[in-house]
Amino acid sequence: MEYFLELFFGGLTRGSIYALIALGYTMVYGIIELINFAHGEIYMIGAFTGLIVAGVLGALGFPGSAILVFAIVAAVIYSAAYGFTIEKIAYRPLRGAARLSPLISAIGMSIFLQNYVMLAQTSDFLPFPSLLPELGFVKHFKGILGSSDFIIIVTTIVVCVALTLFIKYTKMGKAMRATAQNRTMAQLVGVSVDTVISVTFIIGSSLAAVGGVLIASHIGQINYYIGFIAGLKAFTAAVLGGIGSIPGAMLGGLVLGLTEAFATGYVSSDYEDVFAFALLVLILIFRPSGIMGKEKIQKV
Amino acid sequence: MSNVTKADTGASQNPVAFFLTAGCESFAESLRKSVLASLWFIFLTFPIMVIKVDTINKTIDWRWMNMAYIGIGTFVLSFVWRWALARKELTKEESTRENISEKMLDRISSNSYAKYGFLALFAAAAVVFPHAVGMYQTNIMISCLIYIVLGLGLNMVVGIAGLLHLGYVAFYAVGAYSYALLNMHYGIGFWTALPIGALFGVVFAVLLGLPVLRLRGDYLAIVTLGFGEIVRLVLENWGDVTMGPSGISGIDRPGFFGVKFGVMDSITYAYYIMLGLLIFTIFVINRLQNSRLGRALLALREDEIASQAMGIDRTKAKLLAFALGSCWAGLAGVVFAAKTTFINPASFTFWESAIVLSVVVIGGMGSIRGVIAGAVILVLMPEYLRAFSEFRMLVFGATMVLVMVFRPQGLISAKRKIYTYVKGKSATNE
Amino acid sequence: MSNPVLQVNDISMDFGGIRALDEIQLDVRQGEIAALIGPNGAGKTTFFNCITGIYTPTTGDVLVSPEGGAAKRINGMKPNLVTELGMARTFQNIRLFPSMTVLENVMIGTHCRTRSGLWGAVTRNRATRKEEADTIEKSFHLLELMNLEQYSNELACNLPYGKQRRLEIARALATGPFLLLLDEPAAGMNPQETMALKELVLDIRERFNISILLIEHDMKMVMSTSDRVFVLEYGRLIAHGTPKEVSENPAVIKAYLGEDEDV
Ligand SMILES: Nc1ncnc2c1ncn2[C@@H]1O[C@H](COP(=O)(O)OP(=O)(O)O)[C@@H](O)[C@H]1O
Ligand SMILES: [Mg+2]
Numbered sequence: 001m002e003y004f005l006e007l008f009f010g011g012l013t014r015g016s017i018y019a020l021i022a023l024g025y026t027m028v029y030g031i032i033e034l035i036n037f038a039h040g041e042i043y044m045i046g047a048f049t050g051l052i053v054a055g056v057l058g059a060l061g062f063p064g065s066a067i068l069v070f071a072i073v074a075a076v077i078y079s080a081a082y083g084f085t086i087e088k089i090a091y092r093p094l095r096g097a098a099r100l101s102p103l104i105s106a107i108g109m110s111i112f113l114q115n116y117v118m119l120a121q122t123s124d125f126l127p128f129p130s131l132l133p134e135l136g137f138v139k140h141f142k143g144i145l146g147s148s149d150f151i152i153i154v155t156t157i158v159v160c161v162a163l164t165l166f167i168k169y170t171k172m173g174k175a176m177r178a179t180a181q182n183r184t185m186a187q188l189v190g191v192s193v194d195t196v197i198s199v200t201f202i203i204g205s206s207l208a209a210v211g212g213v214l215i216a217s218h219i220g221q222i223n224y225y226i227g228f229i230a231g232l233k234a235f236t237a238a239v240l241g242g243i244g245s246i247p248g249a250m251l252g253g254l255v256l257g258l259t260e261a262f263a264t265g266y267v268s269s270d271y272e273d274v275f276a277f278a279l280l281v282l283i284l285i286f287r288p289s290g291i292m293g294k295e296k297i298q299k300v
Numbered sequence: 301m302s303n304v305t306k307a308d309t310g311a312s313q314n315p316v317a318f319f320l321t322a323g324c325e326s327f328a329e330s331l332r333k334s335v336l337a338s339l340w341f342i343f344l345t346f347p348i349m350v351i352k353v354d355t356i357n358k359t360i361d362w363r364w365m366n367m368a369y370i371g372i373g374t375f376v377l378s379f380v381w382r383w384a385l386a387r388k389e390l391t392k393e394e395s396t397r398e399n400i401s402e403k404m405l406d407r408i409s410s411n412s413y414a415k416y417g418f419l420a421l422f423a424a425a426a427v428v429f430p431h432a433v434g435m436y437q438t439n440i441m442i443s444c445l446i447y448i449v450l451g452l453g454l455n456m457v458v459g460i461a462g463l464l465h466l467g468y469v470a471f472y473a474v475g476a477y478s479y480a481l482l483n484m485h486y487g488i489g490f491w492t493a494l495p496i497g498a499l500f501g502v503v504f505a506v507l508l509g510l511p512v513l514r515l516r517g518d519y520l521a522i523v524t525l526g527f528g529e530i531v532r533l534v535l536e537n538w539g540d541v542t543m544g545p546s547g548i549s550g551i552d553r554p555g556f557f558g559v560k561f562g563v564m565d566s567i568t569y570a571y572y573i574m575l576g577l578l579i580f581t582i583f584v585i586n587r588l589q590n591s592r593l594g595r596a597l598l599a600l601r602e603d604e605i606a607s608q609a610m611g612i613d614r615t616k617a618k619l620l621a622f623a624l625g626s627c628w629a630g631l632a633g634v635v636f637a638a639k640t641t642f643i644n645p646a647s648f649t650f651w652e653s654a655i656v657l658s659v660v661v662i663g664g665m666g667s668i669r670g671v672i673a674g675a676v677i678l679v680l681m682p683e684y685l686r687a688f689s690e691f692r693m694l695v696f697g698a699t700m701v702l703v704m705v706f707r708p709q710g711l712i713s714a715k716r717k718i719y720t721y722v723k724g725k726s727a728t729n730e
Numbered sequence: 731m732s733n734p735v736l737q738v739n740d741i742s743m744d745f746g747g748i749r750a751l752d753e754i755q756l757d758v759r760q761g762e763i764a765a766l767i768g769p770n771g772a773g774k775t776t777f778f779n780c781i782t783g784i785y786t787p788t789t790g791d792v793l794v795s796p797e798g799g800a801a802k803r804i805n806g807m808k809p810n811l812v813t814e815l816g817m818a819r820t821f822q823n824i825r826l827f828p829s830m831t832v833l834e835n836v837m838i839g840t841h842c843r844t845r846s847g848l849w850g851a852v853t854r855n856r857a858t859r860k861e862e863a864d865t866i867e868k869s870f871h872l873l874e875l876m877n878l879e880q881y882s883n884e885l886a887c888n889l890p891y892g893k894q895r896r897l898e899i900a901r902a903l904a905t906g907p908f909l910l911l912l913d914e915p916a917a918g919m920n921p922q923e924t925m926a927l928k929e930l931v932l933d934i935r936e937r938f939n940i941s942i943l944l945i946e947h948d949m950k951m952v953m954s955t956s957d958r959v960f961v962l963e964y965g966r967l968i969a970h971g972t973p974k975e976v977s978e979n980p981a982v983i984k985a986y987l988g989e990d991e992d993v
Binding site for chain 1: 340343344345347348349351352353354355356358359360366385462464466511512515516517518519521522523525526527529530533534537605650651654657658661690691693694696697698699700701703704705708
């Protein structure tokens with residue numbers, strides 16, 4: 001039972017991170033129907049920014065809690081800035097181009113960013129300081145749930161609720177929903193589609209940055225390659241939940257995290273990634289619209 | 301709207317002024333924009349380019365020079381960027397833009413003497429190549445030939461049929477491992493394994509293709525990517541069969557009717573095999589392109605619904621493209637295993653797929669000459685510019701983005717065949 | 731009275747909760763030009779999509795019987811098989827193969843009437859060469875008929891709008907249909923082009939001895955070419971009959987002129 005719970009909470013933590021990244025995929029896909037292949041790299045850049053800021057502040061002798069706050073804020077700002085810039089450079093000039101063009105551009109961007117970080121920093125694994133505080137009451141769950149697990153899960157819940165409220169009640173959120181439904185109509189009623197797309201990239205990237213710093217601190221090391229696998233898995237989560245659907249992305253993340261945790265815990269850890277990819281392939285084959293997605297008939 | 305008219309007046313000015321003010325009202329404005337871009341990128345790249353922390357020794361390395369490079373670089377590049385965008389806008393009308401090299405190629409191929417002269421020259425150069433240069437160079441050239449064949453194979457899937465395939469090297473791996481395993485366990489020779497590798501490529505393609513080919517374009521891309529990763533992970537973890545990450549070594553080099561060559565000769569031999577395979581590939585694709593099936597595949601890329609309404613069976617056509625592409629990947633894989641005599645899963649990562657895809661995209665989707673040019677540039681350039689090789693993937697990535705933004709048809713765009721018709725009897729020429 | 735080549739029985743089409751077609755009953759007879767008219771959004775294009783296999787109708791039957799052949803139920807059949815059976819269509823929002831040449835566009839149309847496969851393509855054996863030559867000849871003839879032969883080797887996307895529409899018709903004819911479905915062929919054409927198109931439609935019927943179902947907004951064209959007219963409104967068939975009958979039908983007048991004027 002204890003083992004089961006350990007796996008369960010481990011899966012929940014992992015799934016939370018997938019959910020945070022998956023939200024970016026889903027929001028961008030919902031609005032411009034593009035699989036933002038470079039999104040995993042945004043998450044990686046978030047983690048690196050966090051590491052660099054923590055390193056500098058640590059050397060300057062800042063206290064731990066201040067380092068955590070600054071690292072997350074810097075990661076969010078930088079990831080958002082990268083997301084915004086990437087959209088302007090690699091996707092915006094391609095609006096209205098053949099459907100595969102922006103996807104190829106996105107793959108190119110992803111390759112570029114990985115190598116940019118590798119060359120500017122290092123190709124080795126870097127140790128990441130554990131920034132997340134130890135919580136006293138978590139001691140009761142020793143062996144099942146760690147402090148950082150708890151923090152990650154709670155943060156994800158808070159972020160998701162905030163995002164849902166934002167989309168539902170703010171003017172920008174409404175503009176986003178309108179654009180997702182019908183871009184031309186949204187434009188006609190005065191929504192600035194360019195701004196909406198930019199904001200979507202900024203929000204999605206910020207969430208990925210939060211995920212990046214949290215998980216890096218939890219696992220304790222990063223390298224330039226972490227965005228690729230995490231990105232693919234988060235994309236799997238987004239598709240699993242139904243791409244374009246925000247609650248779907250959260251649900252998909254959790255389902256994927258739990259599946260992986262139990263599969264590696266009870267079956268074999270060698271095939272951890274195989275499970276995830278096999279799940280992706282199976283979902284796309286049997287239910288391409290995902291758990292929460294709606295089936296759409298292409299208009300002719 | 302106003303942007304276009306501005307650009308128009310810009311074009312009639314002298315080119316220098318056009319370059320300096322492209323897309324802007326005045327030079328002052330474009331200067332302001334460039335300064336802003338430069339500052340923005342200094343900010344953007346600041347932590348990653350300038351700071352390098354050593355978390356163990358708690359030391360920080362500040363690389364201020366990088367900031368200066370970025371500032372100056374982006375300042376200049378932002379002019380180039382706006383200029384290129386404005387130029388693209390200007391030339392939008394002529395959808396079949398040609399560059400100088402394309403015009404040359406056209407002139408050569410329209411004159412049959414020049415065409416055959418050039419071909420003969422190429423053929424002669426290709427034949428003497430391994431004797432004129434050393435083993436090292438020949439080896440590099442074999443890699444290049446393998447990439448050309450892979451590129452041409454992937455081109456059938458991506459360039460001609462329009463299916464974005466991100467797991468192409470999985471089929472390359474299938475070919476390579478087929479030969480390696482058959483050779484290790486049963487001592488099967490290269491020439492027997494060649495068709496078997498191709499066949500396995502096709503079988504895997506059909507098994508994967510049947511369920512996934514009805515997926516929409518971008519989903520298909522991700523599924524093929526996932527499949528590619530699954531194949532690699534299985535190769536890595538299924539140690540009992542595949543020997544795991546350490547790979548399989550001591551694979552036989554190709555023999556010639558039972559004769560075995562020394563290392564030097566067998567590399568020359570592998571070169572000729574690869575050259576032969578390439579010529580065969582070009583021959584097949586060239587004939588396929590302007591055939592009933594080739595046109596059907598192109599139509600599928602251009603408009604799936606319209607092609608169905610014209611009586612093309614979508615599933616069959618996609619499966620055909622997928623299987624053909626994989627068949628060539630399988631062939632190339634067998635040659636690769638025989639050439640290197642050692643294979644391991646690290647040769648079949650996603651990046652390999654990405655390189656082959658860049659060959660196709662940068663060279664020119666759907667164009668044989670384009671793919672050849674793409675492979676030569678992408679494989680040989682980093683090989684000969686060693687200092688440059690660590691930037692190889694960085695440059696590939698950037699080029700993929702730039703090609704998509706500024707020249708989606710690639711370096712050499714595909715040309716359609718010209719048909720002439722004389723009443724009574726039909727004649728065609730290319 | 732000759733047999734209907736197309737018999738549509740009570741088909742309905744739902745999108746989510748929206749009923750785009752509601753129990754439509756329609757038939758096209760051999761050699762007839764029938765017109766399907768109705769305001770924008772009435773469901774005309776959806777009707778075409780339902781009978782050509784692009785959508786599967788929610789309920790109802792689509793039966794076709796090529797001349798001399800037995801009636802065949804085709805709902806849910808794949809679009810390429812429907813075309814192979816002999817129903818060819820054009821699209822309201824032109825769907826050519828933009829970066830292929832004009833001639834190649836038409837050649838694609840012959841796909842389901844030709845056979846050569848991979849082996850033929852690679853070996854270029856005699857049968858393949860013959861078939862290819864026939865395809866080229868047939869396609870050139872169709873382009874001549876459409877007055878497009880001088881553009882044969884241009885890319886389809888470089889043709890002006892009106893010519894693109896004619897090219898779509900040529901491509902559809904290349905599939906060798908017994909029933910041609912035209913979705914707003916005159917949309918975006920100027921009056922002269924529309925006049926020429928009218929002649930062309932009549933000429934096609936004579937020359938190929940086929941039936942035509944036409945969606946059109948240009949009333950002059952509908953009235954002067956069609957034998958019968960079907961009127962859709964909000965997914966319902968509100969009237970059908972000869973052009974004259976339909977133009978005098980109060981429900982149709984109301985649908986076209988709106989409530990106020992009628993009262
Ligand atoms: N794929 C689809 N999904 C949802 N609604 C659709 C789809 N295709 C058509 N419709 C709806 O069906 C109705 C009829 O459209 P259409 O057949 O294009 O009309 P028409 O061709 O008569 O102008 C419209 O309300 C349209 O929005
Ligand atoms: Mg319509």
